[in-house]
Amino acid sequence: MIQTHYDRRTNTTSISVNDMTQISNNLPLTMKLKNIVTGEIHYQVTLNPTAWARWCGAELITDILVYDATDELIYEKKWDVTEYGDNVERDLWYYLKARKNSGLESKGLVIGTHDGRNGHWIYPIKHGLSKATLIDGSDKQYVELVNNYKNNINVETKNLIVTTDGSDVEWYQGGEGYTDTVVKELIETWVNDGTIVKTHRPSVSINELMTQDNYDWLHLDVEGIDGDLILCLEQKPNVIVYESMNLPEEMNDKLSEWFNTNGYVTITDDGNTIAKKINK
Numbered sequence: 001m002i003q004t005h006y007d008r009r010t011n012t013t014s015i016s017v018n019d020m021t022q023i024s025n026n027l028p029l030t031m032k033l034k035n036i037v038t039g040e041i042h043y044q045v046t047l048n049p050t051a052w053a054r055w056c057g058a059e060l061i062t063d064i065l066v067y068d069a070t071d072e073l074i075y076e077k078k079w080d081v082t083e084y085g086d087n088v089e090r091d092l093w094y095y096l097k098a099r100k101n102s103g104l105e106s107k108g109l110v111i112g113t114h115d116g117r118n119g120h121w122i123y124p125i126k127h128g129l130s131k132a133t134l135i136d137g138s139d140k141q142y143v144e145l146v147n148n149y150k151n152n153i154n155v156e157t158k159n160l161i162v163t164t165d166g167s168d169v170e171w172y173q174g175g176e177g178y179t180d181t182v183v184k185e186l187i188e189t190w191v192n193d194g195t196i197v198k199t200h201r202p203s204v205s206i207n208e209l210m211t212q213d214n215y216d217w218l219h220l221d222v223e224g225i226d227g228d229l230i231l232c233l234e235q236k237p238n239v240i241v242y243e244s245m246n247l248p249e250e251m252n253d254k255l256s257e258w259f260n261t262n263g264y265v266t267i268t269d270d271g272n273t274i275a276k277k278i279n280k
Contacts, residue, residue: 001017001018001019002015002016002017002066002075003015003016003017004064004077006079006084008084008085008086008270009086009270010056011056011057012054012055012056013033013054013055013056013062013064014052014053014054014055015031015047015052015053015054015064015066016051016052016053017029017047017048017049017050017051017052017066018049018050019049026068026069026070026072027048027049027068027069028046028047028048028069029046029047029048029066029067029068029069029074030044030045030046030047030066030067031044031045031047031053031064031065031066032044032064032065032066032067033055033062033063033064033065034062034063034064034065035061035062035117036061036062036063036078036079036122036123036126037061037116037117037122037126037148037149038117038148042062043055043057047066061079061117061118061122061123062079063076063077063078063079064076064077079123081093081123081124085120085123086269086270086272087267087269087274088120088241088267088268088269088270088272088273088274089120089123091267091274091276092120092121092124092217092219092239092241092274093123093124093129095217095238095239095276096124096129096130096217097124097129099129099130099216100129100130105130105131106129106130106131106216106217107130107131107132107133107213107214107215107216107217108121108125108130108131108132108133108215108216108217108218108219109132109133109135109209109210109213109215109217109218109219109237110132110133110134110135110218110219111135111162111206111209111218111219111220111221111222111229112135112136112137112220112221112222112223113134113135113136113141113145113221114136114138114141114145114177114178114221115136115141115144115145115148115177116134116144116145116148116149117148119219119221120219120241120272120274121219121241125152125154125155128154130154130217131154131155132154132155132156133155133156133157133158133209133212133213133215134149134155134156134157134158135157135158135159135160135162135209136157136159136160137159137160137161137162137171137180137201138173138177138180139159139173140177141177141180142157142159145157160203160204160209161182161201161202161203161204162203162204162205162206162209162222162229163182163203163204163205163206163225163229164205164206164225164228164229164232165205166202166203166204166205166208167203168200168201168202168203169182169200169201169202169203170182170184170198170199170200170201171198171199171200171201172184172196172197172198173196173197173199174191174192174195174196174197175191175195179191179223180223181222181223181224181225182203182224182225183223183224183225184196184198206229206232206233207232207233207234207235210233210234210235210237211235215235215237216237216238216239217237217238217239217240217241218233218237218239218240218241219240219241219242220240220241220242220243221242221243222243223243223246224246224247226242226243226244226247227242227247227251227252227254227255228251230242230255230258231254231255231258236262236277238276238277239274239275239276239277240264240274240275241272241273241274241275242272242273242275243271243272244268244271244272244273245271245272246271259275262277263277263278264276264277264278265278
């Protein structure tokens with residue numbers, strides 16, 4: 001028997017095997033984890049009877065493949081957002097699924113994508129529920145983003161830094177790029193100061209971007225300025241997803257008031273929040 005488990009809270013993928021008598025001549029087994037965006041096998045391990053394995057990392061959205069000693073695929077578990085996603089991921093999926101089932105088109109603006117291998121928006125984009133504009137300001141990560149989505153006809157990519165007013169900014173990059181930001185104090189809490197590179201870059205205002213298409217949903221992961229971008233929105237999409245865990249209490253209070261005033265309901269789970277217009 002093969003048992004698998006995903007834990008979104010700890011970013012853990014687990015597998016255990018026992019009672020393998022039916023294939024005892026074809027042991028050991030090999031487990032492989034395949035990223036659903038790139039198809040990359042980013043982890044594999046050999047499994048003998050009564051063995052178990054656990055993998056932990058940010059790249060949780062993976063399929064589990066198990067092969068016997070003859071390299072025949074004997075087990076496959078595909079990652080499913082409705083079963084394994086957190087409340088924010090599932091809520092976005094059901095919103096987009098409902099629109100498609102009703103014959104309505106959707107398009108999302110995703111700001112702060114990194115290389116596009118992780119995020120609440122990945123599963124619905126992979127399954128064609130929505131078109132999307134994917135934006136990231138980092139250099140190396142943007143190259144990888146373009147490569148990862150070059151064959152997806154529902155996606156366009158842009159290498160931009162997004163701010164409230166479109167002014168020139170100082171852009172800080174370091175580490176693996178997950179904390180690249182215009183907020184120096186934020187990246188310094190995660191990355192050694194000696195590895196941080198500062199450049200002067202132009203930016204584009206979020207309101208300018210919002211006028212460029214009929215975006216009905218917005219996803220933000222912009223390291224410290226999510227709240228500022230939301231509060232300055234002139235066009236208000238049906239759904240907004242953002243990282244709320246690093247925002248100060250004062251900003252979260254302002255956002256709560258803003259969402260209430262503009263007719264949104266919110267759900268927060270594992271440091272992220274989804275806001276949906278009532279009856280949308």
